[in-house]
Amino acid sequence: MSISAAQPSEPDPESAAGSGPESAGGSGPASAAGSGPASVSVIDRLVGANHRYAVAFHDPGMDARPVLGVAVVACMDARLDLHAALGLDLGDCHTIRNAGGVVTDDTIRSLTISQRALGTRSVILIHHTNCGLETITEDFRTELEHEVGQRPTWSVEAFTDIDQDVRQSMARVRTSPFLAYTDDVRGFVFDVHTGLMREITAK
Ligand SMILES: [Zn+2]
Numbered sequence: 001m002s003i004s005a006a007q008p009s010e011p012d013p014e015s016a017a018g019s020g021p022e023s024a025g026g027s028g029p030a031s032a033a034g035s036g037p038a039s040v041s042v043i044d045r046l047v048g049a050n051h052r053y054a055v056a057f058h059d060p061g062m063d064a065r066p067v068l069g070v071a072v073v074a075c076m077d078a079r080l081d082l083h084a085a086l087g088l089d090l091g092d093c094h095t096i097r098n099a100g101g102v103v104t105d106d107t108i109r110s111l112t113i114s115q116r117a118l119g120t121r122s123v124i125l126i127h128h129t130n131c132g133l134e135t136i137t138e139d140f141r142t143e144l145e146h147e148v149g150q151r152p153t154w155s156v157e158a159f160t161d162i163d164q165d166v167r168q169s170m171a172r173v174r175t176s177p178f179l180a181y182t183d184d185v186r187g188f189v190f191d192v193h194t195g196l197m198r199e200i201t202a203k
Contacts, residue, residue: 062091065119070094071111073169074126075101075133079192082126094120100133101126102157102165103172112178125169125187126197133158162189166200 071094074082082088082095094114096107103125114120137158145151159165166187174182188197 060091066091066093066114068092068122069120070122070124071096071114071120072124072126073097073101073103073107073111073173074190075099075128075131077128077131077192080126080128080190085190085195085197086124094118100131100157100159100165101128101169102133103169104154104157108172108176108178111173111176115180121181122184123173123182123186125166125173125185126190127162127166127169127187128190129162129192131162134160134162163200167202170200170202 068088070092072082072086072088073096074080076097076099083090083092086093094110096110096114098104098107111120111123133156136156138156140156140158141152166189170185170187173179173185176182187200189200190197
């Protein structure tokens with residue numbers, strides 16, 4: 001079982017990260033500097049979309065401080081459209097995403113800046129059903145070490161009980177010494193098939 005084959009059910013960047021440069025854009029190194037229309041890379045496509053976006057863009061003159069004073073911590077899963085699912089508009093929230101939506105030291109770093117420098121007061125944590133982190137284990141790190149000769153310093157943060165994982169994430173936020181506001185912290189599981197969120201309460 002190779003590392004890249006261990007997470008076939010979640011076709012998002014976390015699987016691309018371990019699969020080598022030949023998979024970037026799906027078009028191979030030969031096309032990276034090429035200009036043929038048949039080999040438009042995915043990033044070229046995104047840049048083109050940005051040009052069209054900018055043509056119609058009007059500066060809303062927003063402040064960097066989120067309007068609703070809320071930070072959303074969620075999985076990076078491609079099926080999770082946070083703004084649509086939560087009725088959020090541009091400028092409403094901070095969005096902090098990673099594999100699993102877990103609360104790591106770097107998540108705490110972002111939340112600390114979000115609260116202390118940019119005025120947010122509430123934290124909503126969103127995990128989801130069919131998460132890629134349910135399909136791997138901490139053995140992922142050992143496999144990586146065997147493959148590349150170096151053991152990552154980070155934890156995979158894999159889990160089997162999603163409710164418990166949300167509880168752990170809430171606890172990490174609530175007990176962080178760096179955060180100034182830990183009263184309004186709530187966690188949910190988003191169902192990728194129904195679009196509904198289920199709240200997880202502390203045990
Ligand atoms: Zn996920």
